Each structure stands twice: as C-alpha cells, then as structure tokens.
Amino acid sequence: MQLKLFMLSASSVVLWLVPLAALDKKLDTHKAVQGISLCASIACAVAAGNIARNLAEEDEIEELKLRAIKADVEDEISTSVYVSQQQRQQEAELILTSPGADVEASRQALEAIYSNDLQETTTTTASEADASDLALWWKVSAAEVEGKSPTWIIENILNMKGRKFTEGKARLVDLRKKFGES
Numbered sequence: 001m002q003l004k005l006f007m008l009s010a011s012s013v014v015l016w017l018v019p020l021a022a023l024d025k026k027l028d029t030h031k032a033v034q035g036i037s038l039c040a041s042i043a044c045a046v047a048a049g050n051i052a053r054n055l056a057e058e059d060e061i062e063e064l065k066l067r068a069i070k071a072d073v074e075d076e077i078s079t080s081v082y083v084s085q086q087q088r089q090q091e092a093e094l095i096l097t098s099p100g101a102d103v104e105a106s107r108q109a110l111e112a113i114y115s116n117d118l119q120e121t122t123t124t125t126a127s128e129a130d131a132s133d134l135a136l137w138w139k140v141s142a143a144e145v146e147g148k149s150p151t152w153i154i155e156n157i158l159n160m161k162g163r164k165f166t167e168g169k170a171r172l173v174d175l176r177k178k179f180g181e182s
C-alpha cells in the first residue's frame with residue numbers, strides 16, 4: 001500500500017514536469033499534451049491522498065484496539081485486587097466476631113491466607129506480562145497475515161535488530177508456542 005502511495009506521488013510529479021521540459025513549445029499540440037498531463041498528475045495526486053488517508057485511518061483503528069485491550073486488562077486486574085481485598089476483610093471480620101474461637105488459631109489462619117495472597121500478587125504481575133505478550137502476538141499474527149517475513153517481524157515489531165536478532169528469533173518462537181495454533 002505504501003509502495004503504491006509512493007508510485008502515485010512520483011507519477012504525479014513526473015506527469016506534471018515532463019511536458020514542460022520535453023515538448024517543443026512551438027508545436028500546436030504542446031498545450032493539449034500539457035493539459036492532459038496536468039489532469040493525469042492531479043488524478044494521481046488525488047489517488048495518493050486517498051491511500052494516505054486510508055493508511056492513517058487504519059493506524060488510528062489499530063491504536064484504539066490496543067488501548068481497549070490495555071484498558072480491559074487493567075480493569076480485570078483492579079477488579080481481582082478489589083475482590084480479594086474484600087474477601088480478606090470479610091474473613092478478618094468473621095474471625096474477630098466469632099465468639100469462643102481461639103484468637104491465636106485465627107491469627108495463624110489469617111497469616112496463611114495473606115501469605116497465599118502475596119503469592120497470587122506475583123501471579124497477577126505475570127498476567128500483566130501475558131497481556132502485553134498477547135497484544136504483541138496480535139501484531140505478529142497481523143503481520144504474518146499481510147505476508148511479512150519472520151525477519152521483518154523480528155526487526156520491526158519485536159524491535160530486535162543487529163546483535164539482538166537471535167534473541168528476537170527466540171522471542172518469536174516463544175510467542176508462537178504460547179499463542180500459536182496447537
């Protein structure tokens with residue numbers, strides 16, 4: 001699409017300049033050829049403008065999709081944190097209000113619950129990494145659908161060029177194992 005945009009832009013400039021420089025101004029057909037060439041260059045410029053507008057709209061839509069995915073992930077994480085906090089509060093209130101219960105046993109039970117919740121917090125961080133990996137995988141799969149080569153994907157989407165290229169290959173393999181077709 002970008003190649004087509006470039007070719008149409010270049011064609012419009014060439015079609016506009018060639019009759020001015022190449023044709024002899026003494027010929028009767030000079031103005032007619034120059035007018036036709038000018039109309040063709042305007043048509044090429046308009047077509048290039050339409051392609052540029054479409055590319056900009058596609059980029060804007062992709063950006064909105066990524067923002068929505070990020071917002072969903074953040075909302076899911078904050079909801080799970082809120083729910084676990086409410087559960088801890090209810091459990092603590094229940095233990096404190098229960099008559100005849102051994103306070104020390106209740107304290108140990110709460111301590112066990114809290115230590116498990118701390119381990120789940122590290123899992124939440126892992127789910128954030130999974131969400132960013134998923135967003136990255138969507139970009140990779142979209143590029144593969146467009147027919148982009150693995151080298152192009154590693155250099156342009158994973159941003160691993162030069163010395164990091166082999167690391168990028170491994171990252172691409174990991175993403176394919178994690179999210180690709182089983």
